[in-house]
Amino acid sequence: MTETSALLVSALSEGELIARFTPLLPRGRATLVPTGDDAAVVAAADGRFVVSTDVLVEDHHFRRGWGTARDVGARAAAQNLADVAAMGAVPTSMVVGLVLPPTTPVRWVEDLARGLADVCAPLGVGVDGGDLSAGRQLVVAVTVHGDLEGRDPVLRSGARPGHVLAHAGAIGRAAAGLAVLGPRAEGQDDDGAAAAAVGAFLRPAPPYAAGPAAADAGASAMMDVSDGLLRDAGRLAHASGVEIVLDPLADSVPGDLAALAPVATRLGVAPESWLLTGGEDHGLLATFPEGAELPAGFRRLGAVRAGAPGVVTAPQDAPHAAAVGWDHFRR
Amino acid sequence: MTETSALLVSALSEGELIARFTPLLPRGRATLVPTGDDAAVVAAADGRFVVSTDVLVEDHHFRRGWGTARDVGARAAAQNLADVAAMGAVPTSMVVGLVLPPTTPVRWVEDLARGLADVCAPLGVGVDGGDLSAGRQLVVAVTVHGDLEGRDPVLRSGARPGHVLAHAGAIGRAAAGLAVLGPRAEGQDDDGAAAAAVGAFLRPAPPYAAGPAAADAGASAMMDVSDGLLRDAGRLAHASGVEIVLDPLADSVPGDLAALAPVATRLGVAPESWLLTGGEDHGLLATFPEGAELPAGFRRLGAVRAGAPGVVTAPQDAPHAAAVGWDHFRR
Structure with missing residues (x-):
């Protein structure tokens, strides 16, 4: 039997690694076609969508020694979803690109997925796509989407004297x-x-x-x-x-x-x-x-x-x- | 005077670097609120949007010696927009996260933006958001969106005997x-x-x-x-x-x-x-x-x-x- 905690991503094919963590990711209430095809399809009943992207880089935005991979996933999700909320929108969908050094434990990637799910699932947000690559430094690239539900977006530029x-x-x-x-x-x-x-x-x-x-x-x-x-x-x-x-x-x-x-x-x-x-x-x-x-x-x-x-x-x-x-x- | 070709990203603040390349990026025909706020707003008249994400990592997906930064930007855009087309959708919007080693020339980042624009502008696709971070290895994380214009998405799973x-x-x-x-x-x-x-x-x-x-x-x-x-x-x-x-x-x-x-x-x-x-x-x-x-x-x-x-x-x-x-x- 394989000892999961010691298994490194270099021991798996991309497909095997995807098969490990995809089941851990939530489907959202707006998800029409989930991850697995060339692209996902997400509902945008409002006729517009809000989108924001962030990259988190190890030793710049997080350190593995500070907490768990699940914390890293939860924080990556939360800080991106906050950008959607700041427009006056309700978050609906997320896609995540990962760059993983070959020495990354498979368990770390699974826990990252659990951390994303911890934040996304209760909000009905789907993790609707992703991409994996090997690289020298851990990078988590998150793009989030939201629905304005008929509201005007709230920009940074509307403050007026007296407000x-x-x-x-x-x-x-x-x-x-x-x-x-x-x-x-x-x-x-x-x-x-x-x-x-x-x-x-x-x-x-x-x-x-x-x-x-x-x-x-x-x-x-x-x-x-x-x-x-x-x-x-x-x-x-x-x-x-x-x-x-x-x-x-x-x-x-x-x-x-x-x-x-x-x-x-x-x-x-x-x-x-x-x-x-x-x-x-x-x-x-x-x-x-x-x-x-x-x-x-x-x-x-x-x-x-x-x-x-x-x-x-x-x-x-x-x-x-x-x-x-x-x-x-x-x- | 600063010699642009020798200027490294480590010499600029994030805001200064953003100010260099944002003017090089196209606004799309679906862009309602462009990059610069917490999130962009993009039209999705169909009531759904298509989304796909990819990470390109230096020495895995591209080498700086192979071509120009403009080539890297053009290729990053093209390969992602192809995923949108493969669903039967028309591409509308892109966001890009960049991880840049401090030794990256500013000119390289500007040329990358020009390459993205080479592909996106003729298609009416907006580059509607982005994020920058320092890191040890160049990473270009691209997320693209498209409009199905009333079509059913074409999945990988619909081929039948006789087709x-x-x-x-x-x-x-x-x-x-x-x-x-x-x-x-x-x-x-x-x-x-x-x-x-x-x-x-x-x-x-x-x-x-x-x-x-x-x-x-x-x-x-x-x-x-x-x-x-x-x-x-x-x-x-x-x-x-x-x-x-x-x-x-x-x-x-x-x-x-x-x-x-x-x-x-x-x-x-x-x-x-x-x-x-x-x-x-x-x-x-x-x-x-x-x-x-x-x-x-x-x-x-x-x-x-x-x-x-x-x-x-x-x-x-x-x-x-x-x-x-x-x-x-x-x-």
Whole structure:
């Protein structure tokens, strides 16, 4: 009998490897022709589809030592599906290209497929196609699709002076988790708060339903926060030609400040830096017209004003953030 | 002034690199929201879309010494768009993920974008999104989409006994070109026939319009030939549960045999091997009901019979092909 945990992908043909993990992948509610032919066919009842693509490269976006292959699959799926939600769409379908060094265990690839399924199956998203190649470095290339269900797409460019800036989902947690993972290599055990932060980094939980809900509530601009609040708010401000002024963090995200405090104290850093510059939580940042009722899950983070286009003014209670060059965020 | 040809991607930020090549990419006739937001929005008037993905890895699928970056981009686009055509769909949209070693010249990335545009722009296909990452090895991950325009998708599984096997596009040319590229490293100049074969490998020209035309003509099964006629016919035979019997090559593809003869003679190989096992021309292999008029561009290659399911019987004039183990093609 073959010992699965020791079997390497180099021992299998492409067809054999595909046969191993295809049964682990979910068919979606929009899947009409699943993976296995030249192409899949996916329903797009709206008459439009939303599409976004990301590449994750080992030692750049993930390290095998940080967590399991299942975590890598779950994170790859989540961060891509967040881009669909950020347009106001409901995710429907995903395709995945893999580059695998010959020394990759077959079990690693199977677990990656399980991680994709962990995120996609509950949302009814199909993993409807893929491709495999050998290569020198692990790469996971994910393309996701979504259905606007009749909504106008919510772009980054619609924020106007007087609008309210709001956010749904976690903030600063993944950055705290990544900070914990560094020293952990030296053998330190995690306490509860640190373990939770690591979990938030390895398995981000974007608020997918908040995207369409924000669109329905009249959001004027939206994006997911992948590179940190300051940087991504700067992109939204730049695209919209407005200035964004952040509220004091003690007013806008007091619960997050308190939750991050134990980990921050242990590592000797200011939790404000994780809240302002930490990415990879893939929460949703949106603006709403003044007076609009924020949909469930969103809390106010600041305000939009004419001011200096593309500029984000840091919160009064994080003055050190003002030392960062804002030009970096004018993208 | 910066010398563009010497500038490496490591000298630019991701935003600066994106700003270099985004203007080189075409917007498509179905592009509603182009690249630049969290996701693109693409029209799918049919209410369904076709999707396929491929990864191309340096030293596995291409070598920088073989041709230009523009060739790599053109080939990446063509081989993916052929998968859309093979479903009977018209290509509409593409997204591209790139993994770039820091030593990649910026000019190489710009030329890759030009190659994508060379193929996509004339077809009205938009390059509607992308992602960049650093990495140790060049990877081009392409996902393509198409519109069935009301047609039923043509799968691999619909061939039935009595149907005719037909093919549109080039066959054996890319394999001949690849065979030429090996010895050329020793400094040999190409004659006309060899140069044409190399061109067919570097810039395959799939018969995109033949896909929807075949669907309209009642094709019962279809796929693109990426791994060679025998192997891919075997996949179609397996999916359909039928046997495929190939006609003598001297009857079915006499022009191709003649065109390949000079290059084959020079390299001391039998041109039949390129015709039967050479891939990467991305022609379309289809079956049609008996008596159906073959659409323009298709010529008969053989017949479908009940026989042994998944088996391809080699042409009588290529008896050496029968020595190949057919199990490899029962996928």
